[in-house]
Amino acid sequence: MTALYIASKILTFPGAYLRGFWEQLTCKILGLPVEVPGYLRIDEACGHVEHGLAQKGFAAYLMATGPGFMNFVTGFPIFLAGFINLVFLGIRPSDSIGFFILYVLLTYVGISLLCNIFPLVEDAMNLYDVAFAQKKMNIIGRIFAFIPSIIAYAGAYLEKYAVTVILWIVFIVLSFI
Amino acid sequence: MDKELINGIPEEEENAEAEVSEQATADAVQAESQEPQEENEASEDADSESTEISEEKADEKSGDEISEASEEEQEPDEDILCIVCGENRKGEDSDYCPDCEAVMYKSKIPFLAWISGIAVICVSIFAFVIAMLASAPALQAARGETYASQKRWYSAYLEYSQVSSVVDEISSILGAESPFVAAGKGIDEKAIICYAKSRSPLDAAYLAMMLYGENVADVLPGVKEYVDIYDEFYNNYTLMGEPLDAMLAGATADETFNALNALKGTEGVNEVYLNYFLFNAADYYQLSVDERLAYIKAADEIAKAQGRDFSWLYNLEIADILCHEGRYDDALEFINVLAENDKTNYRAYDLKMRIAIAKGDTDGASKILAEFKTNNEGFDSAYALEAAYHRCTGDLEKSKLVIEEGLVENDSSSELHRQLALLHLINGKYSDAYEEAFTADSNASYMANYYMDSSGFTPQLDNTIYLCVNLCKKHGLTSSANAVYLDQIIDYYKDFVPSKQVSEVLDGKKTAKEVLTEGVCDLA
Known part of the structure; x- marks a missing residue:
């Protein structure tokens, strides 16, 4: 399974690298120690950074969702710009080879970013533990964080088993058929 | 975790910190190893002082103490030592020793990562602008996709055809043509495919050739199928041209049928087309409906054997003839295929509805009308069918009102x-x-x-x-x-x-x- 995970990260390396960057930046902002700031390593933390676990509710929430949110916010417009031109507006190499390559690249980079929006399982579990089990987050915060936490928790497992990448590949294949 | 992996720190600083860490680790290990040594020495003293205790007991006691000491030695490896260096004890509320933690807090974000992060934000803003500019024509095309998935081919064709107009509107708003807002050849291809399914492959191939010339199949690979059908049809028409011209010039029915039948087995002659032209000849000579129908059925069987669908070629014609002969059920057999394949086929629905009215099934006719109106809301064909329905059922005033309403937007x-x-x-x-x-x-x-x-x-x-x-x-x-x-x-x-x-x-x-x-x- 680790091999599949690593393969998925290599396949989406731009997104994996940037995900690692956002994670380290978040750690810096939250004052968490970062163990290994190498983002693309051949192990189960590929595309992430090992860091000290956040001990406060909001910090744990930000650590679990912040980097993914950044990847989503930057990745979605990039994906959209490429995808709608290729699929809906039917840009072909015969229209303009330059623009065709640009849109293919935008689609790829966008998808690679969107394939790396979920946290490591450890971070998702830490969020659950700190915010909901230990209740180190106030009730309003817990209400607002509930759905994103569930999404982050489920997504962490999907990403762990490379399901997100597989789903994206299926989506792209179906879109172009 | 391998200490060498801690990067992002200047090499000298890292080495200096590593030396400090090694020294601290050595002290810790030395301190830990001294404890069991002292305990063993104490045990030996006890043996020499007390001679009453047997050597066996003394050995057992000594053995127990050694095993306890060794357990104490193993436990810190797993729980107490820093998970990074694996040598120093962890700090309070931390998985890391103070030395490693100090190094980790100092770790810097690589320059390349900063560049990548800033670049992706810039690209994202640029992409957002492109996406916004392309969103209106893309929505138009998406509507086409939706209609196509519902087999509303003519509606889909119209939506695809209007994508270019939307692009032009955006260009006029921008004041210049933007290379980032353009309809590609894929849109034309989709439009032609929808046109082929709503009209006929022949019309679609003609449209494609008018737009892109004779080599359209090279530019739009998706329409090659229709161009091939077009070529095949006209090749067959040319091969059968002589007897057909003779027919129009006054040849007898026997002469025409013999000449056409003689072409069976000739290279390049598709018997589907041959039977279709025989049907046309039978129609020209006003042969009985059954004779005409026989040719269409023969063509249909050959088409099925070839694994191809030629319903676009003859279904409507034969259904029309059968309908005028009052053979409504036979007509419906042909017309239902067309209505199923294209929910915007006005002529198929019109005939289907008129057959229902002719059979006295006004409720059935109104259901057919309702289905067509649902799939073609706002289009002139929906108004036209509704007007025809009211006229056929005798409500001429209502028919006129519907037409006038339809003409407001579809003049x-x-x-x-x-x-x-x-x-x-x-x-x-x-x-x-x-x-x-x-x-x-x-x-x-x-x-x-x-x-x-x-x-x-x-x-x-x-x-x-x-x-x-x-x-x-x-x-x-x-x-x-x-x-x-x-x-x-x-x-x-x-x-x-x-x-x-x-x-x-x-x-x-x-x-x-x-x-x-x-x-x-x-x-x-």
């Missing part, structure tokens, strides 16, 4: 003007009927010339024009803007063979009202 519709012409014929207003038929023909020509859409030219339109001009000629035009063209049109139609219904009206056997509100309720 360029050929069929709506034709339906209005039929209403005027029923009411005996021949001049008005002529004007509406004239407009219907103009609109059909406009669609054919500017949009390559020749679907407006139907046998029904020809028969409507023919009836109108002849009734005007007979009764005289009262007030007509296009009266000057009347003789030209009559001359144009001098070799035209009108339908049975038109002939009956012109011969005075039936009134226009009887023909248009009873039986098949149309002129062809």
Whole structure:
């Protein structure tokens, strides 16, 4: 399974690298120690950074969702710009080879970013533990964080088993058929 | 975790910190290893001082203490030592030793990562602008996709055709053509595929060749199938041209059928087309419906054996003939295939609805109308079918209201003007009927010339024009803007063979009202 995970990260390396960057930046902002700031390593933390676990509710929430949110916010417009031109507006190499390559690249980079929006399982579990089990987050915060936490928790497992990448590949294949 | 992996720190600093860490680790290990040593020494002292204790007991005691000491040695490895260096003890509330933690807090974000992060934000903003600019034509195309998935092919074709117009509108708003807002050849390909499914592969191939020339298949690979069908059809037509020309020149039925049948097995002759031309010859010689039907059934069987669908070629024609013969169930067998394959096929739904009315099933007809209206909401064809329904059921006022409502937004519709012409014929207003038929023909020509859409030219339109001009000629035009063209049109139609219904009206056997509100309720 680790091999599949690593393969998925290599396949989406731009997104994996940037995900690692956002994670380290978040750690810096939250004052968490970062163990290994190498983002693309051949192990189960590929595309992430090992860091000290956040001990406060909001910090744990930000650590679990912040980097993914950044990847989503930057990745979605990039994906959209490429995808709608290729699929809906039917840009072909015969229209303009330059623009065709640009849109293919935008689609790829966008998808690679969107394939790396979920946290490591450890971070998702830490969020659950700190915010909901230990209740180190106030009730309003817990209400607002509930759905994103569930999404982050489920997504962490999907990403762990490379399901997100597989789903994206299926989506792209179906879109172009 | 391998300490060497801690990067992002200057090498010298890292080495210095590593030395400090090694020294601290060595001290810790030395301190830990001294504890069991001291305990062993204490045990030896005890042995020498107390000679009452047997050597065995002394050995057991010594052994127990050694094992306890070794357990104490193992435990810190797993729980107490830093997970990074694996040598120093962890700090309070931390997985790391203070030395490693200090190093980790100092770790810097690589320069490349900063560049990548800033670059992706810039690209994202740029992409957002592109996406916004392309969103309007993309939505137009997405509507086309939706209609295509629902087999609403003509609606899909219209949506795809209008993508370029939306792109032009955006360019005019921007004040210049942007290379980032453009409809690609993929849109044209989709439009042509939808056109092929709503009209026929022949019309689609013609449209494609008008847009991209003879080598259209190289530019739009998706339409190659239709170009091949077009080539095959015209090759067959050329091969059968001689007997067909002879037929029109006055050859007997036997001569024509013998000449056509002799072509069976000839290289390049597809027997589907051969049987189709035999059917046309049988139609020309007015052979019985069963004889004509036999050719179509033969063509259908050959098509199925070839694994191809030629329903677009002959289903409507044969269904029309069967309908006029009153063989409604046989007609429905052919027409249902077309209605299933294309939810926007006006002629298929029109015939299906008129068959239901002719059978006395007004509820069934209204359901067919409702289904068509749902799939073609806002289109002229929906208004035209509703108008036809009310006319066929005798509600002429309602029919007129529907047509007028439809013409508000679809004034360029050929069929709506034709339906209005039929209403005027029923009411005996021949001049008005002529004007509406004239407009219907103009609109059909406009669609054919500017949009390559020749679907407006139907046998029904020809028969409507023919009836109108002849009734005007007979009764005289009262007030007509296009009266000057009347003789030209009559001359144009001098070799035209009108339908049975038109002939009956012109011969005075039936009134226009009887023909248009009873039986098949149309002129062809």
